Amino acid sequence: MVRILFVCHGNICRSPMAEFVLRDMVKKAGCMADYEIASAATSSEELGNPVYPPAKKKLREHGIGTPENDLGVSTKRARRITDADYDQYDYLIGMDDANIRNMNKKYRNDPEGKIYTLMEFTDRPGSVADPWYTGDFEATWRDVSEGCKGLLDYLRRRT
DSSP states (O other): OEEEEEEESSSSSHHHHHHHHHHHHHHHTTOGGGEEEEEEESSSTTTTOBOOHHHHHHHHHTTOSBTTBOTTGGGOBOOBOOHHHHHHOSEEEESSHHHHHHHHHHTTTOTTOOEEEGGGGSSSOSOOOOHHHHOOHHHHHHHHHHHHHHHHHHHHHHO
């Protein structure tokens, strides 16, 4: 089983979008049992809060988080990364450089090479657009979808 933890600042927009987009992709591919997919925050600002409503709306527009395909969207609550996450997950995937810096601090500069940015798995490395500041959930959707597709392709090549 491959274990993936998506990480952003608050765990209410980008990282849960990535969590549920990848869950949807592996469900459609018929390989959900091969993956454990979750998300978390580097900060404590949003702990316990649900997925941000505009992020939920964008997921629903694409058939994710609906009654027929909830995938856990309705029960997701923001949580913070823990020390145990480093040992539990094979891939810790941040949405931007600030997430990567915070994870490297927490996880002793990543001695096992588990920390990546989501966009590393695309042809355009960089940050996933942050809709908290831009309000542009469509741009975030595009980045997350492209990143998750690239990640899944990468993981399939490795197995």
